[in-house]
Amino acid sequence: MRHTGVRAVVHVFVAASFLVAACGQTTQPPGAQPQATSAAEAQPAAGGGGSLVFFANQFKPVEEQGKMQDIILKDAPVKADFIPEDPGPFNDRLNAEEKAGKLTVSLIGALHGDMDPFVKSGYLEDLTALVQKLGDRGFAPAFTDLAHLGTKDKTYYVPWMQATYVLAINKKAMQYLPQGADVNALTYAQLKDWGAAMQKATGKRLLGFPAGPKGLLHRFFQGYLYPSYTGSAGVVAFKTPEAAAMWNDFKDTWQYVNPQSTNYEFMQEPLASEEVWVAWDHVARLINVARDRPNDFVLVPSPAGPKGRGFMPVLAGLAIPKGAPNRAGAEQLIDYLTQPKQQANTAANLAFFPVTSAPVPAELNPGIKLESDAVQKQAAAKDALVSLLPIGLGAKGGDFNTVYLDTFQRIIIKNEEVQAVLDAQAKTLQGIMDESKAGCWAPDPPSDGPCKVK
Amino acid sequence: MVMPTAPTEQVAAQPPAAPVARRARRRQRNTVPYLLLAPTVLFLAVFFAWPMVQALILAFQDSSGQWSLAPVERMVNDLRFTESVRNTLVFAAVVIPLQTVLALAMALLLMSNLRGAGAFLYLWAIPLGISDLASGVVWLSIFTDRGYINSVLNALGLSDSGYPFLSYENPLSLFVCAAIAEVWRATSIVMVVLLSGLQVIPKDYGEAAEVFGATAWQRFTKVTLPLLRPSLQVALILRTILAFQVFAVVIALAGRQLPVLAEEAYQFYYTIRSPNTAAAYALLIMVLSLGFTVVYLRLLRVRDAELGRG
Numbered sequence: 034m035r036h037t038g039v040r041a042v043v044h045v046f047v048a049a050s051f052l053v054a055a056c057g058q059t060t061q062p063p064g065a066q067p068q069a070t071s072a073a074e075a076q077p078a079a080g081g082g083g084s085l086v087f088f089a090n091q092f093k094p095v096e097e098q099g100k101m102q103d104i105i106l107k108d109a110p111v112k113a114d115f116i117p118e119d120p121g122p123f124n125d126r127l128n129a130e131e132k133a134g135k136l137t138v139s140l141i142g143a144l145h146g147d148m149d150p151f152v153k154s155g156y157l158e159d160l161t162a163l164v165q166k167l168g169d170r171g172f173a174p175a176f177t178d179l180a181h182l183g184t185k186d187k188t189y190y191v192p193w194m195q196a197t198y199v200l201a202i203n204k205k206a207m208q209y210l211p212q213g214a215d216v217n218a219l220t221y222a223q224l225k226d227w228g229a230a231m232q233k234a235t236g237k238r239l240l241g242f243p244a245g246p247k248g249l250l251h252r253f254f255q256g257y258l259y260p261s262y263t264g265s266a267g268v269v270a271f272k273t274p275e276a277a278a279m280w281n282d283f284k285d286t287w288q289y290v291n292p293q294s295t296n297y298e299f300m301q302e303p304l305a306s307e308e309v310w311v312a313w314d315h316v317a318r319l320i321n322v323a324r325d326r327p328n329d330f331v332l333v334p335s336p337a338g339p340k341g342r343g344f345m346p347v348l349a350g351l352a353i354p355k356g357a358p359n360r361a362g363a364e365q366l367i368d369y370l371t372q373p374k375q376q377a378n379t380a381a382n383l384a385f386f387p388v389t390s391a392p393v394p395a396e397l398n399p400g401i402k403l404e405s406d407a408v409q410k411q412a413a414a415k416d417a418l419v420s421l422l423p424i425g426l427g428a429k430g431g432d433f434n435t436v437y438l439d440t441f442q443r444i445i446i447k448n449e450e451v452q453a454v455l456d457a458q459a460k461t462l463q464g465i466m467d468e469s470k471a472g473c474w475a476p477d478p479p480s481d482g483p484c485k486v487k
Numbered sequence: 488m489v490m491p492t493a494p495t496e497q498v499a500a501q502p503p504a505a506p507v508a509r510r511a512r513r514r515q516r517n518t519v520p521y522l523l524l525a526p527t528v529l530f531l532a533v534f535f536a537w538p539m540v541q542a543l544i545l546a547f548q549d550s551s552g553q554w555s556l557a558p559v560e561r562m563v564n565d566l567r568f569t570e571s572v573r574n575t576l577v578f579a580a581v582v583i584p585l586q587t588v589l590a591l592a593m594a595l596l597l598m599s600n601l602r603g604a605g606a607f608l609y610l611w612a613i614p615l616g617i618s619d620l621a622s623g624v625v626w627l628s629i630f631t632d633r634g635y636i637n638s639v640l641n642a643l644g645l646s647d648s649g650y651p652f653l654s655y656e657n658p659l660s661l662f663v664c665a666a667i668a669e670v671w672r673a674t675s676i677v678m679v680v681l682l683s684g685l686q687v688i689p690k691d692y693g694e695a696a697e698v699f700g701a702t703a704w705q706r707f708t709k710v711t712l713p714l715l716r717p718s719l720q721v722a723l724i725l726r727t728i729l730a731f732q733v734f735a736v737v738i739a740l741a742g743r744q745l746p747v748l749a750e751e752a753y754q755f756y757y758t759i760r761s762p763n764t765a766a767a768y769a770l771l772i773m774v775l776s777l778g779f780t781v782v783y784l785r786l787l788r789v790r791d792a793e794l795g796r797g
Contacts (some may be wrong), residue, residue, distance in 0.1 A: 121760045237648045245742045292654035293632055296742040306633050431759040438743075439566050446655055446744070 084112035085359040087366065089142030090123040091349055092383065097317070100382045109369050111362040113140070120147065124428055127354065131156050139357040140366055142193060145179055145348045146474075150427035152182045152189050158353040161188040163364055170371050171390030176348055190350030191367050194376070194385035197346050198252060199407045201300065201319045202331045206310035209234055217410055219336040221261065221282060224311070228289025231310060240290045241309030245298040249315055250441065251434040252345060252422075257313075257335050258283060260343025260420040260476055267420075267437070268484045269477045271462055272455035279338070280444050280451045287445050295446070304330070315347070316404050320384035324400035332403045334411035341418035343476075344411050348422075349385065380405065418476055425471035433469075436462045459486045539773075545766035558763035562751075562771070565764075571746040572771075578662075578737075578747065579730035582669050586726060587719070589670065590677035595707075597678075598685050615675045623739025626668035627653075630740065655744040665745060668736045673729060677722045684718025685711070720787040727783070728776045748772050 092101045092115075102115045118126065123143070130136050131154070141151075151157050164177060176192040202216070209230040210216060214223040228240040244250045259267035262279035270276050291309050300314035301322040312319075313335060323330055335344055351370065353363045369375060373391035380386050380393050381401055386408055387393065393405045411417065426433050440458045443449040466483045473484035549555040562568055593611060597604050614622060629635045630652040637649035652660045688711060696706045734749040743750075752768035755761045 119757065121757055124760075246738060291632075292651055292656050295655050295744050296631075296653060308632050428760050431757075432761070435759050442566065442743075 083359050083362045084114065085139035085357075085362045085366070086137050087113040087115045087140045087142065088123070088126070088138040089115065089117050090120045090144065090147060091117060091142060091385075093117040093119055097383055104382050105370070105375060105378055110365045111359070111369075113362075113366055120430055121428075123147075124150070127151065127156065128154075131354065131356075134356070136354055136356045136358055138354055139359040140363040141190075141352045141354060142349060143190075143352070144422055145190075145350060146422040146424040146426070147430075148190055148350060148352060149182055149425040149471075151352070151354075152184075153425070156354050157189045158355055158357070158360070159187045159189065160191055160353065160367075161186065163367065164188050164191055167191065167368060167371055172371075172388060176388050179348060180350060190352040191371060192388035193349045193351045193370060194379050194383075195346055195348050195388050196316050196385045197344060197408055197411060198249070198257065198313060198315050198335060199319070199404070199411060200311060200313050200333050200335055201304055201322065202333060203304065203307065203310040204329055204331060205307075206231060206239065207331075216331065217333050218342075218414065219333065221258075221286070221336045221338050224336050225282070225286040225289065227311065228286060232289050238289050238291045239310040240286070241297060241300055241303050241312035242290060242294045243297045243300050243312075243314050243318070244294045244441070245296045247298045249318070251437045252315075253313060254437040254441065255423065255434075256345025256420045257343050258338070260418050261336070261338025261340055264340035264418070264476060266423075266474055266477050268462065268466060269473060269487050271486045272452070272459045273487060275339075277451050277455060280440075280455070284445055284451075316386075316408060317384040320400065320404065322400075323403050324398050327399035327403055330403070332407035334407060334414055337414075337416050341416040342411070342414050343418045343420050345420050345422060346412070348388070420476055421474045423471070424474040426465070426469045427471075429465050429469040429471075432465050433462075436465065462486055542766045542769050545763050546770045548763055550761070550763060558761070558767040561761070561764045562755075562767040565751070567743075567746040567751055571748050571751045574662075574745055575731060575733070575748045575775075578666065578669070578733060579727060581666050582673075583723070583726050583730055585666075585670055586674045586677050587723065589674050590681050590722070593674070593678045594682040594685055597682055611675050611678060613675075614672050615679075617672070619672065619735035620739060622672045623668060623736040626664065626671070626736070627739050630664045653740055655741075658745075661741050661745055665737050665740050668740060669730075669733060672736060673726065676729075677726055680722040680725065681715065681718050684715045684721075688714045716787055720783055723783050723787070724780050727779045731772050731776050731779075748775075 087106075092098050098115065098117050101117075106113050106115055124147075127138065127141065130138060141157075148157070160180075164172070164180070172192050176195075177188065180188045180190050180192060182189050200219070206227070207216070209227060211223050211226040211230060214220075214227070219227075224240070228238070231237070231239045242248075242250055242253065255267045258279055259265060259270065259276065262282075263270035263273060263275040265273075291303070293303065293308060297303055297312075299318040300309070300312035301319050303309045304312050304319070304322045305325070316332075319332065323332060334342065336342070351367045353360055353367075357363055370379075371389055373387075373389065376387035376389055376391040377394055381398060384401070384404060386405055393401065423430065423433055436458050440454055443454045443458075444451055463486045466485070470483050472482070473480040477484070546558050547554060547556065549557045593607070597608055617625075627634070631637070632649040632651055632653075634649075634652075636652070637646060640646040641649065650660075651657060652664050655661065692710050692714070693706050696710050701709065732749045733747055734753065737745055737747050738750055743754075748768055748771060752765045752772070755768060756765035
């Protein structure tokens, strides 16, 4: 009797600890820190410009993180601990540090759209004086304007680097390019015909999109398809007839897309293995294939739709939080990172391009040259239609992206009725906009209150 | 006839003293196990029970901290909810029986005195040392369009472009691939539990049965299996709870096209930034696990008589 009692207790214990482990896994309190909370502050400044924590929501993949730390920051005047984090935990940590009044981060690296909530909460230092001091760098005026974040006389970040999304093409695909199509000025209709021609000739579906769990397909809808078809950034025109036509078109195109796309995260991989020949992705996620095999690939601007060639420039900036433990060091590091050498180095190693007048050196790897040419061609296209990254969503960014990915899942993968899906998802989208109070962004005109779905 | 009274008095005087001493001894005996257990209980309370309570609370609060059913509603109305519940249950229903049978066979093989049986133990222990995600990635390289299987098919001239095992267009093969990977990954743990169970079964029972003319199969079903019931119970409970948490293998092989409960909890926490809905998912996983644990405890109840401890 006694033995069964003990055994039952053991069972219950084992069971309970697993149950709790099940809960524990997913319910870490928000703001839980990664272990990487740098050794740098533990041992304060050891000579020179001291040390600091450089916290960013870019370059999270280990390989990129390593390049940033070991190449770009190698000769920095300040010993910088580069800590990248996904956007969610990134926001959590900064918010938690600000709320606790105990800052460990001295320098923030983030995308333009991610800065807005921090400005609204009053977390960021005004860097106007620093930008003026760095006047000789030749920042593009469009970028320094954006850095005002809607204010008149304040500058909240110093432009750091830029990137965008383009098409990468295996040269084997060129022979199937539809007649009369200019590869540097494709339309979405031509892309579809091209996919069809390749499938007819090879029996394979050779178009590819990064629709995997960590892929960036949502940016394709927000910054490319929606602007190209509706002239809107994807909120205002979310369920308009133009949007419905757009989804139907994309559904037609999808029949020529490799179904493995729902597993792709960095298109350079299926491009390198030739599972796909034509793929759309972020330049930083195409760089390996461009660098390793510059003779086999071409990079071209994204296609255009009825309203123009929608594209999304990705601008990253450097900001200093109020109360930063090493503000002087952070300013030195900003100075260092915006120097021509580091700007070119960042392009060469991480495929983010200069925001200053620093040229990308011609003797650079031909793959980098390919990318930078495509980026320039896209920006300079006659029908170019700039669409910004979502602005001011803060913690709602993930929710916002999910709306587009769920719409994709329902319309394209599950074959649901287009307008019904758009109507249903529009409600969720409006809820997110109302809750985050984010106004409309380019190419839509600014709104007074939260951006409204038409 | 006059009885001396002194002894009676002595007897009468003794009882008060003796029980006190015995009770003190018993109390001492009773407190020691509790004292020994205390650190573990404290550890579990602080690091497991408290977070679990927090998760429970989170699941019934909205994002501003007010009591609300919103997280549960959001979970139930989510695009992938029904699918993820179905996938998780079907996955467990397919994988667990398969693993139990396999693990039993493996454990019996190890117990047999075949030459080289010991080597299998090392071989089978390999998956135990590999993380979920790593094994998912290993299987991805086997099943993907340009993976090992397709390379072989290609070399044999059987398939030109490779069979898309992992495409959302072939949900069955996607499911089967994930199940194979999970069986490979987590059968060893069941085997270890069953093996330890087999090792404590005294040989005498089997030998006695043999003397009475029982065949090998009869000895297995009438002697070994009943005596193995306690271990089977533990193994099944462990595996079922783990099966409801299946995550990394599935996400590595299927991306978002084979949603399971733990994956949805992760997505809601990390990508969508809704800890409340994530907690609702975690709660659901817990309720399912608890329910099945109770079922196992009842179905596989071990009676003392069966263990020869009357």
